[in-house]
Amino acid sequence: MNEKIEAILAEKVKSCFSTRQLPESFADSLISSYRRRMRNFRLKIYGVICILIMALTWAIIPVKHNEDKPVNNDAQLISASESKPSQEITGLMILGLLRDCILPRRNNKKREESSNGN
Amino acid sequence: MEIWEELKKNKESGARRLVDEYGNRLLGAALALCENSQDAEDLVFRTLEQAVKKIHQFNPEYSFFNWLYTILRNFRKMDLRKKRLLLPVGSTEDLPEIPANSFTDVITGTSDDTIEDGLRALSETLREVIVLRYYYDKTLAEIASLLNIPEGTVKSRLYNAHKSLYKFLTLKRGSHHE
Numbered sequence: 001m002n003e004k005i006e007a008i009l010a011e012k013v014k015s016c017f018s019t020r021q022l023p024e025s026f027a028d029s030l031i032s033s034y035r036r037r038m039r040n041f042r043l044k045i046y047g048v049i050c051i052l053i054m055a056l057t058w059a060i061i062p063v064k065h066n067e068d069k070p071v072n073n074d075a076q077l078i079s080a081s082e083s084k085p086s087q088e089i090t091g092l093m094i095l096g097l098l099r100d101c102i103l104p105r106r107n108n109k110k111r112e113e114s115s116n117g118n
Numbered sequence: 119m120e121i122w123e124e125l126k127k128n129k130e131s132g133a134r135r136l137v138d139e140y141g142n143r144l145l146g147a148a149l150a151l152c153e154n155s156q157d158a159e160d161l162v163f164r165t166l167e168q169a170v171k172k173i174h175q176f177n178p179e180y181s182f183f184n185w186l187y188t189i190l191r192n193f194r195k196m197d198l199r200k201k202r203l204l205l206p207v208g209s210t211e212d213l214p215e216i217p218a219n220s221f222t223d224v225i226t227g228t229s230d231d232t233i234e235d236g237l238r239a240l241s242e243t244l245r246e247v248i249v250l251r252y253y254y255d256k257t258l259a260e261i262a263s264l265l266n267i268p269e270g271t272v273k274s275r276l277y278n279a280h281k282s283l284y285k286f287l288t289l290k291r292g293s294h295h296e
Contacts, residue, residue, distance in 0.1 A: 005225070027137040
């Protein structure tokens with residue numbers, strides 16, 4: 001292709017696709033979209049941090065069980081409660097219990113499946 | 119300060135500068151690729167939004183415009199995939215060779231609107247090469263690196279685009295004279 005055609009084509013193509021301009025508000029829309037995205041991102045981060053704090057608090061702070069001394073005069077009950085120290089239940093213990101509840105079932109299921117397979 | 123440096127330091131002023139310096143340049147390519155101006159503006163918006171978001175991924179060793187164009191092209195590909203459209207190169211085997219000097223006569227005697235119709239009649243793959251070559255004044259080597267294809271392929275696509283455009287314009291002329 002000779003240079004003349006190249007020059008004419010360049011001129012024509014430029015005049016075809018240079019007719020339109022972006023609207024004046026384009027930059028503002030772009031910036032507000034960026035701000036909105038950052039706000040959503042921050043909200044998500046705060047939400048995750050809140051959930052983590054709540055989970056950690058629940059897991060670390062113990063919930064005391066059997067804290068009040070018994071007022072019942074029954075001697076047997078008193079001696080039984082005195083001999084055993086008060087039990088502290090933490091979130092981690094509850095999670096452990098949950099795990100114990102779930103895992104054996106899975107194992108049992110696997111055993112059942114393997115026995116059925118045999 | 120380079121635009122990518124400003125974008126890293128201050129997103130808002132960087133975004134404004136990005137629109138000023140590259141917005142309308144990218145719009146030209148988007149107009150050539152998309153079916154209507156609304157889609158073209160939307161494509162440019164998503165491209166610049168992505169550039170602001172992913173500026174940390176830009177490698178200053180490469181051209182900033184090429185990076186922006188690659189983002190725009192990827193968005194366009196995604197749109198076409200959503201619409202389940204493929205990018206056919208277009209069969210040009212049956213097109214006649216362009217007689218010497220005839221192309222110059224045809225193209226100079228044709229209105230811009232008809233040429234735009236002719237460009238729109240090209241497949242998107244051919245139109246893209248035309249836009250990069252004549253709208254952005256890119257060399258064949260630059261187009262090849264930008265589209266990640268061999269230089270010979272760029273040359274053949276450009277030649278096929280010329281042939282298709284020539285055929286369209288001569289047909290239009292013929293129908294106009296009748």
